[in-house]
Amino acid sequence: MGRTGLRVSRIGLGTLTWARDTGEREAADLLKAFWEAGGTLVDTADVYADGGAEYLLGRLLQDLVPRRDLVIATKAGGVPDPERRFDCSRGHLLAALDASLERLGTDYVDLWQVHAYDPFTPLEETLQALDTAVGSGRARYAGVAGFCGWQLAKAASWQLAAPGARTRLAGVQMEYSLLQRGVEREVLPAALDLEVGLLASSPLGRGVLTGKYRRSTPPGSRGASERLAPFVEPYLDDEAARIVDAVATAADGLAVTPLQVALAWVRDRPGVAAPIIGPRTSQQLGEALSVESLTLPDEICRALDDVSAPVHRYPDHDWSTL
Numbered sequence: 001m002g003r004t005g006l007r008v009s010r011i012g013l014g015t016l017t018w019a020r021d022t023g024e025r026e027a028a029d030l031l032k033a034f035w036e037a038g039g040t041l042v043d044t045a046d047v048y049a050d051g052g053a054e055y056l057l058g059r060l061l062q063d064l065v066p067r068r069d070l071v072i073a074t075k076a077g078g079v080p081d082p083e084r085r086f087d088c089s090r091g092h093l094l095a096a097l098d099a100s101l102e103r104l105g106t107d108y109v110d111l112w113q114v115h116a117y118d119p120f121t122p123l124e125e126t127l128q129a130l131d132t133a134v135g136s137g138r139a140r141y142a143g144v145a146g147f148c149g150w151q152l153a154k155a156a157s158w159q160l161a162a163p164g165a166r167t168r169l170a171g172v173q174m175e176y177s178l179l180q181r182g183v184e185r186e187v188l189p190a191a192l193d194l195e196v197g198l199l200a201s202s203p204l205g206r207g208v209l210t211g212k213y214r215r216s217t218p219p220g221s222r223g224a225s226e227r228l229a230p231f232v233e234p235y236l237d238d239e240a241a242r243i244v245d246a247v248a249t250a251a252d253g254l255a256v257t258p259l260q261v262a263l264a265w266v267r268d269r270p271g272v273a274a275p276i277i278g279p280r281t282s283q284q285l286g287e288a289l290s291v292e293s294l295t296l297p298d299e300i301c302r303a304l305d306d307v308s309a310p311v312h313r314y315p316d317h318d319w320s321t322l
Contacts, residue, residue: 001170001273003195006111006141008071010267011288012041012199012276019052021225022280024059029282031060037289040071043173043199043276045115046100047078058105073111073199074100075145075173077118088118093129097138112139113173116146123151127158127166134167143171143196149186156194171197171273178243178262178308179205179235185312188271197273200266204277208235209262211248246307250300257287264291265304 001008013034018027031042044053054074061067076096077088087093097112112133114126130142144155152172159166172191174183176198183198191198204210212218213236221232244258251258266275279285296304 001111001141001143001197002168002191004141004168004170004197006071006170008041008274009039010274010292011039011263012043012073012274013039013285014201014276014278015042015044015053015057016048016278017280018044019049019056021228024056026280027056028060028064030279030285031057031065033282033285034289035065035069039289040069041073041274041276042070043073043201045075045078046096046103047075047080047115050080051099051103054100054103058103062105067106071110072104072106073113073143074104074109075113075115076100077115084120086116086118087121088114088116088126088129089121090125090129090132093126094132097129097133101138108138108140110140111143111170112141113143113145113171117144117148117151123155124158127155130159131165131167141170142167143169143173143199145173145199147172147174147187149190152187152196153190153194156190156196160194169194169196171199173199173201173276175202176200176269176272176275177203177205177266178209178247178304179240181308181310184310185316192271198271200269200272200275202278203266203275204259204262205235205240205244206232208232208240209244209247209258211244211251211258214241214244214248243304243308246304250296250304254294254296254300256294259284259287260291260294261296261300261304263288264294264296265301267291268296268301 044057076093077086079087133139134142156169159169174187176183212221247258247261251261277288279288
């Protein structure tokens with residue numbers, strides 16, 4: 001993870017749906033299969049299922065998988081307040097960390113992440129909470145999530161301004177896929193320059209890149225769920241369909257699945273430490289983990305880059321070329 005000693009598996013297991021759409025038995029099957037395949041990184045947050053995902057993960061750590069074998073990453077800062085979605089004050093963050101540790105049944109997390117930028121709290125106060133958490137041993141490493149380019153650069157530079165006294169940011173978690181390449185504009189260049197590892201969430205375009213929505217919305221899918229349909233809908237337009245078709249064509253040519261092509265593309269992008277997947281079944285997990293043996297040919301990567309290329313103009317390009 002960036003320029004730190006933290007090592008994670010090349011694919012992470014996400015728990016966004018745990019304790020809500022994914023029950024304890026299904027979660028246990030996923031975690032055990034992930035662990036047996038050599039997976040280590042398990043990502044959660046204190047707001048997933050209102051803390052239920054952490055609580056469920058904690059129960060499984062007690063009975064199913066040794067705590068020492070996993071890299072547990074969680075987040076804090078989200079609050080159930082429509083007026084203020086995030087509270088990244090030092091007081092709230094440290095209290096949230098204590099609550100997360102209690103739910104997880106552990107005395108430390110491997111990676112503790114600020115869930116989003118809070119414009120109502122001075123950034124240095126937020127970052128002091130990270131230093132306190134690491135200094136007290138309650139977190140081994142620290143990171144951020146949902147920060148845009150200037151916010152990441154400001155936070156990482158602040159931490160680097162006092163070497164040894166402040167905790168270097170290990171990672172930044174952002175959505176990144178062939179359907180969402182916005183991080184390439186500023187976040188990823190900042191992460192590369194400051195040596196911060198990128199954790200890519202929704203690497204399968206919220207499930208759309210698997211090709212399951214090419215003809216219709218399958219019953220039982222996230223797109224058919226009343227609660228999650230708005231999450232999937234932005235990636236069901238004509239532009240997304242063109243990219244999904246290209247992924248399917250590449251998959252046919254390589255005799256693999258669209259899921260494997262899309263996931264391998266993200267995994268091997270510069271600066272990506274690990275994509276974080278959110279499978280609902282052991283079969284989906286197994287298909288995702290099988291990309292360990294897949295490397296996309298250069299010509300396939302170039303074709304996918306071209307068909308999904310985001311439009312970046314001024315000031316990212318030389319003004320004289322516009």
